[in-house]
Amino acid sequence: PKPNIDPTAVLIKAYACQRRTPLKHHNSFLTDALEILSQNAEYNDNEGRSVAFRRAASVLKALPYRVKNMEDLKSLPCLGDHSQRVIKEILEDGSSREVESTRQSDKFQAMKALTGIFGVGVRTADRWFREGLRSPDDLFRTGQQLNRAQQAGVQYYDDLQKPVTKAEADVISDIVEKAVRAVLPGAEIRLMGGFRRGKEVGHDVDFLITHPEEGKEEGLMPKITNWLEEQGLLLYQKTTRNSYLEKMDGPARAPNNMDRFERCFSIFKLQTGSERASVSGWRAVRVDLVVSPYSQFAFATLGWTGSKLFERELRRWAGQEKHMSLSSHALFDSKQNLYLRAKTEEEIFAYLGLEFIPPSERNA
Ligand code: GTP
Ligand code: MN
Ligand code: MN
Structure with missing residues (x-):
């Protein structure tokens, strides 16, 4: 849409919380594919891999242009070999074989359907998958033991699937x-x-x-x-x-x-x-x-606005770059050994040495 942007002149920062990520962007044809691989890694309990694909997708969401060739990606952070291979294939062939076979795999589809039930996490879904179950109907048919949340999840499944x-x-x-x-x-x-x-x-x-x-x-x-x-x-x-x-x-608690x-x-x-x-x-x-x-309202507001990746990156930035620990309750400065109080989100970004990013541009 913006032909006069020179991709090599666009500087993209490494942490999602340093960037503006609008809701609508130019590279869904690539980010949808990378997010399939991210989700699949999550289903396979590989968090590192899942986050790597999600970060790669997120960088592409922040680009002010549509990626046309591999040259456009030269100076971008967070694009690992695997993500680059996938992008290259999509640019050349229109789709990636790995992504398409993942999307169509029995495991991916079953995990998507099962974790889509309110109250069901990856662990439970994986156990059910290994027992041969594939859908909410299968749970019902085989009389699986469900907790109260999962019962509601199955009961209202169709409604809760609707956006x-x-x-x-x-x-x-x-x-x-x-x-x-x-x-x-x-x-x-x-x-x-x-x-x-x-x-x-x-x-x-x-x-x-x-x-x-x-x-x-x-x-x-x-x-x-x-x-x-x-x-x-x-x-x-x-x-x-x-x-x-x-x-x-x-400060003593692990970031979570x-x-x-x-x-x-x-x-x-x-x-x-x-x-x-x-x-x-x-x-x-x-x-x-x-x-x-x-x-704690400012911290809670920041923590509950998302996106999930934006939140994760804020906490990583705080820990790795600022020796601070951020949660939805507080910000602790390890160097000064004190809690930093804030009444607004703006103050928290300032403590963290970050430019303020408004909610509409936290769609990382
Ligand atoms: P959709 O609901 O799918 O449209 O997207 P969303 O971004 O609103 O996701 P969700 O409702 O899952 O979460 C909203 C925000 O709250 C995200 O930033 C999450 O990281 C955050 N969040 C969700 N659960 C928790 C939690 O238990 N603790 C904290 N601190 N944050 C949470
Ligand atoms: Mn929620
Ligand atoms: Mn939500």
């Missing part, structure tokens, strides 16, 4: 706001995840909730879920308590994506269709609710 639209996310926002206002006036609610980054569809809707008076937010989640239950709006919910303690969870906020994985019953009762129905929608103390 959630921004319009549906807005309706859910209104409901969540109403619920929160009813149980804790003055609380603040923010739409997070992919929708905050400007996505038009998502696999779920993510919310972060806080209250300007620190402490008021304690124990808030059960009140919210009770309110929602009473209105008949919840098909499933599992709440976990806040277990964060700065003393124990701070999972945080310790009070949170709720849920499935909403969302009314759909027109107002006329005769055609109104409902669908199931996955909703994540997270409650954060006000003092």
Whole structure:
């Protein structure tokens, strides 16, 4: 689309958190392929390989031009031999044999279907695959033992496979706001995840909730879920308590994506269709609710905006380049041996020595 860009003059930084990555870019024909290989590596429990392909794809998402030949890639970071081979084949032949055979393989398709069930991770899916199971129907047929989340996952499988639209996310926002206002006036609610980054569809809707008076937010989640239950709006919910303690969870803890906020994985019953009762129905929608103390709200906001790779790269940057440890709760400076307080995302980027990247350009 922009023929006058000289690819050799474009400088792309090595960490995704140093780059602007828009939602729409010029190289989906390559990034889709690399992401298949990334996903397949994840299914095979090879995290290093999975991240390598994901980083390669992410670099191509940040390019202001469509890749035409291998020369265009000369000065780009994060493109390993394997990724380059795949790209070369696609540029020359239109597709990569490795990617196509992966996409069509029994294992890939089964793992995709099984991990696509809410409550099912790679480990469980892999065990089922080795037992010969391939789909949610197979689980049902063979009477597999399922936990409560997985039962809901199988029950609402078709609905949960359907992307959630921004319009549906807005309706859910209104409901969540109403619920929160009813149980804790003055609380603040923010739409997070992919929708905050400007996505038009998502696999779920993510919310972060806080209250300007620190402490008021304690124990808030059960009140919210009770309110929602009473209105008949919840098909499933599992709440976990806040277990964060700065003393124990701070610098000593290994960097990890999972945080310790009070949170709720849920499935909403969302009314759909027109107002006329005769055609109104409902669908199931996955909703994540997270409650954060006000003092951690900026970190929680940064941590729950994503993308997943952007988050991972922020933490890697903090550790490797700044001797700091970043989580969704706090930023710890190992050199000064102290926690750095922040009220806004901008302040956190500044502490990290990074240019501020707005949410819409964190689609790494
Ligand atoms: P879609 O929902 O697929 O549209 O994309 P998304 O980017 O919204 O993904 P998701 O809902 O899975 O996650 C939203 C953000 O929250 C991402 O940045 C995740 O890294 C982050 N996230 C998800 N689960 C956790 C968690 O347990 N702890 C922390 N700290 N972050 C999480
Ligand atoms: Mn999401
Ligand atoms: Mn989520």
